[in-house]
Amino acid sequence: MISLADLQARIEQGALSPEAAIGQSLQAIGAQDRAIGAFVRHDASARAQAAGPLRGIAVGIKDIIDTADFPTEMGAAIYRGHQPRADAPVVMALKQAGATIIGKTTTTAFAANDPTATLNPHNHAHTPGGSSSGSAAAVAAGMIPLALGTQTGGSVIRPASFCGVAAIKPSYRLLPTVGVKCFSWTLDTVGLFGAGVRDVALGLAAMTRRSDLVVPSQLAAPRIGVVTQAFAGAPEPSGAEALQRAARAAEQAGATVREIAVPDVIAEAWRIHPDVQEFEAHQSLAWEYRQNYDAMPPLLRGRLDESKGGTPAEYDAAIDVTLRARQALATVLAEVDVLLTLSAPGAAPKGLTSTGDPRYNRLWTLMGVPCVNVPTLTAEGGLPVGVTVIAGFGDDAKALAAASFVEDALRE
Template structure:
């Protein structure tokens, strides 16, 4: 893959601070300067803090973080990507924002989101080619990291809103096991699916971010490849992936073999196939319930696409919703059985590279199943298509096995780089 924009490496910044080679205020100043230079073209930020607090203490001291603008912040506007909430000033922080502040991070600004984290795009462009989408709904978070404005950012995923923009922008995007990160204080769209996620330049960087943010042992550790089985996941959606993406998945499997992993083919079990189809109905119904009050009050301020989604959700019957939830439950049982035989699955992060144009944020077909299953997933960057646009490979692991996922994915990222 040809060199893209120069990114800030979170792990390197942390090490520089801890060894006395960099001061937290200087580290934050790097991000402030980069935003001033670059965001006029990238449009990753909906709001930039005028005088952000910089802490000298804490595991994330000196790390400037972009926060997706569906998380409440008491000191910056929170507009949920919608004119309906223009100028909204919450009284308190979302739980994950408070967690970041307690760890010493600097909340440098609010990153652009699609409206209510659904499909109506914001102004953000792809840092690799401004004529292409950055993905969504965590558009600004992925683009802010990819363009080198911040070393880390927070986003969310309800379908594919962390993994897909990470793939399109060529960064690591980590969707943890459901509820590992708190979602209190975010604008919910589908509460049983909404998952907070993280972005950084590489898998190792996003793992360091996750560990220092949460206090959990999540930083990527050494891996004995001979003890790990990697499954290449074959599902009907692969027919919709483009040739470059299928080739990248092939090359990823070859690199895993070369690195000493056992690699096997895994066919999608029928319960998981059915669960994937249930995702949309669950999302729609919950969006109707969660956002119906917004429709009642702010219909004229919403995009037609969002209005229609909420109205459709309000029409879903309780019986249909319960039937879909039963399919999801059976799918989770099948997923547990699947991971009895493999440690990590590999599948495309998206059907291909970022599509040209800004009217669409891309297709979540390879992501929504794993969101519904609640399993941890991470985009591993490192491949590109003929036009030098990033392609990502998604790694997925058993629910709760986040550190295993991040450790294996970090080793795979190295293997991909060695194979190029």
């Protein structure tokens, strides 16, 4: 993989020109993407910008995010050839930081269920996850150092785990979702993929102009609460092993680690996540579903068919649970610095009929808290499995620092 931090250091030292860095990504895309299929399209003549902390950094943009220089087709036939007039604010933030937008990465249709043809770089017989399939795969395959994705259930953290890359789903609305195809306005969050935790931290810091997000060179040992999410069902052996290994490594490196039981209202919030998501999706996708029903991707269409009976009263009750659960989670996080939990049930499923199960991600998306995937182990078939580090709302710097601590501990 290409480390953003390494590229930055080499460019600053004069050992690598920004143009050469972009050229490396173009060469890698040319060599690998025909097999992986991570990009919808890319600019083979892309050039480095003149200035900014991300000069020389090639970035892939998930194809539900508006770009003025590329079509935004959302993985759906309904939007084939659709060309936005303007860049989404997150794309402009990257450009203003000096990044080069090198292309659009694949997404499941409308960032929902219908898979892409993108393959897992570690094992082509397996899914890379979704819905940010291309972004995770492009970084994992060493084509680009940074990519944008989105998460409504588990669409950043799960593919990061399956592809063995670091990723952050930041605190809700740290990054604006204007110009991003809406699925659920309560849940949709823009996130980043990179080779390691420090890489995504540098990318997020540059985009937001928040220098406190950069992981410091000296890390304090965090207080970690392990949450097994028993309410979401048992993980596969590789998922359970990843969580145990990360907890053990962090403790051996000096962290205080203990298992935490969460209040019942938090488990209830996990249960009602779909009530919020589907009720809002019916409004966000009303034009597509009602005016273009036959052209809708089949899995998403079926999902909307099944959930069209949701009522405002059920939605309001779910929002009430959400607010109470967020308060309860803040109390839990007052006792520890971060939580450590599963990123996925296990390794990436075989085949391309499913992008995997987001059941261990959806609660934290609903809570709006920052989540960082840390690659943890390699399971059978060469498939990666990660864990998630979670901090309180707005504590993205704390989440990144603790995740970096765990990442370093796993290397020892």
